[in-house]
Amino acid sequence: MNWTWFHKLGSPKWFYEISGRWLPWFAVAAVLLLGVGLVWGLAFAPPDYQQGNSFRIIYIHVPVAFLAQSCYVLLAVAGAIGLVWRMKLADIALQCAAPIGAWMTFVALVTGAIWGKPTWGTWWVWDARLTSMLILLFLYFGIIALGQAIANRDSAAKACAVLAIVGVVNIPIIKYSVEWWNSLHQPATFTLTEKPAMPMEMWLPMLVMVLGIYCFFAAVLLLRMRLEVLRREARSNWAKSEIKALLGAP
Amino acid sequence: MSFSSFAEFVAMGNHGLYVWSAYGIGLAVLVINVAGPLLARRRYLREEARRLRREESK
Numbered sequence: 001m002n003w004t005w006f007h008k009l010g011s012p013k014w015f016y017e018i019s020g021r022w023l024p025w026f027a028v029a030a031v032l033l034l035g036v037g038l039v040w041g042l043a044f045a046p047p048d049y050q051q052g053n054s055f056r057i058i059y060i061h062v063p064v065a066f067l068a069q070s071c072y073v074l075l076a077v078a079g080a081i082g083l084v085w086r087m088k089l090a091d092i093a094l095q096c097a098a099p100i101g102a103w104m105t106f107v108a109l110v111t112g113a114i115w116g117k118p119t120w121g122t123w124w125v126w127d128a129r130l131t132s133m134l135i136l137l138f139l140y141f142g143i144i145a146l147g148q149a150i151a152n153r154d155s156a157a158k159a160c161a162v163l164a165i166v167g168v169v170n171i172p173i174i175k176y177s178v179e180w181w182n183s184l185h186q187p188a189t190f191t192l193t194e195k196p197a198m199p200m201e202m203w204l205p206m207l208v209m210v211l212g213i214y215c216f217f218a219a220v221l222l223l224r225m226r227l228e229v230l231r232r233e234a235r236s237n238w239a240k241s242e243i244k245a246l247l248g249a250p
Numbered sequence: 251m252s253f254s255s256f257a258e259f260v261a262m263g264n265h266g267l268y269v270w271s272a273y274g275i276g277l278a279v280l281v282i283n284v285a286g287p288l289l290a291r292r293r294y295l296r297e298e299a300r301r302l303r304r305e306e307s308k
Contacts, residue, residue, distance in 0.1 A: 034280075042273070043259060046252050054265035060276040100283060107279050111272040118268050216280065223287045227294060234298075247299050 009089050012229045013238045019222045026219035033212030040205035048202075057115040059205060062190050063213040065108035065133070069171055071101035071217065072136060075143065076168035079161030089225075091157035092232070094164060095147050096224035100217060102140035109133055120184050128177035129185040132170060139167040153232075 008014045041059030048055035075094050082090030112130065113123040124130065143160050150156035178187045189197050190210070196203040233239040253259040262269040 038273075042269075043253060044251055047263065052265060053262040054268055056262065056269050057272045060273055064276065103279050103283055107276050110275055114268050114272040114275075118265050216283075220283050220287065223284075223291075227287060227291045231294065243295070243298050244302070246295055247302070 010085070010087050012089060012092075012233050013236075015089055016226060016229050016233075016238075016242070019226055023219055023222045023226070026215045026222065030212055030215035030219050033208050033215060037205050037209035037212050041209060045202050045205050046199070051119055054115065054118045057111055058189065059209050061108060061111040061115060062206060063209040064104050064111065066190075066210055067213050067217055068101055068104040068108050068133075068136060069174060070214075071097055071104060072139070072164070072171060073168060075101065075164040079164035082157055082161045083165075088232070089229075091153070091160070092225050092228045093221070094143070094157070094160055096228055097221055098140055098143045098147070098160075100220055100224075102137060102144065104217075105133060105137040105140060109137065116184075125184055127183045127185065128181040129174065129183050132174040132177050135170055136174060139163070139170060142167075 037059065042056055045056070045059075047053050074097055078090045078094040078097070081087055082094065109130075112133075116125075117123050143163050146163060147156050147160045150159060177183060178185050187197075190203070190206050191197075198206075230239055230243065234243065260266055260270075
């Protein structure tokens with residue numbers, strides 16, 4: 001396997017150039033996929049035979065909950081890379097992804113509560129799936145707070161990386177919570193590895209929404225990372241000339 | 251199309267309030283996540299422009 005791309009990631013300038021080329025594609029894909037998925041899921045997918053139309057919340061709830069967990073795994077991977085290879089970009093990725101992950105966890109919790117009311121008759125129960133998702137939100141808050149509280153960038157990066165890696169134990173707990181404990185929460189309805197538990201015309205719009213939300217995440221993450229790279233590299237020559245070019249200065 | 255009229259689509263079989271508030275909150279958060287970094291970028295570039303002007307006038 002060719003690893004040059006990995007070593008190039010050590011260069012903020014290279015990342016800045018390549019991400020500038022990718023960002024528009026992710027943005028366009030996100031808008032198209034989310035647009036198609038929304039209309040498909042809300043208007044064309046058949047209603048659930050038990051839950052009726054309230055089940056349509058699934059098309060926002062599940063993709064967002066998926067992303068909330070993948071994003072945390074990304075933090076842990078970035079943290080490990082940062083600790084092992086001292087890659088500056090890893091800390092930038094970690095710091096920039098954490099707020100997005102926190103927002104996604106928040107939406108997963110809120111849409112879940114809104115879905116729970118007509119389905120279970122309650123907004124919230126302290127069961128394993130819901131509680132472990134709440135813990136995920138607090139883990140995100142912890143990482144964000146830690147990153148901002150420590151003034152020294154290297155120490156902050158190390159502390160956040162360790163917290164991200166330790167906290168990743170929560171991810172399998174979230175995933176298997178519906179199997180390990182009795183839960184009000186229904187088991188996984190969306191899976192790529194097994195035959196889906198829902199009919200094709202319900203499952204396809206979900207696939208589109210999941211792909212859309214990942215493209216959205218990629219676009220927003222690159223947007224945030226590019227700004228952070230520019231900030232941290234502001235003293236280097238390439239960043240200076242890039243800032244001048246963006247300002248339209250001669 | 252699984253609805254026969256627009257009114258039925260809005261009503262979502264008496265679950266309209268739940269479905270639309272979930273999607274409303276979801277979309278609002280997506281918009282916040284796009285607008286935040288864009289505004290931060292604009293603010294940063296404006297600060298840099300001010301700093302460059304100060305340095306030039308020195």
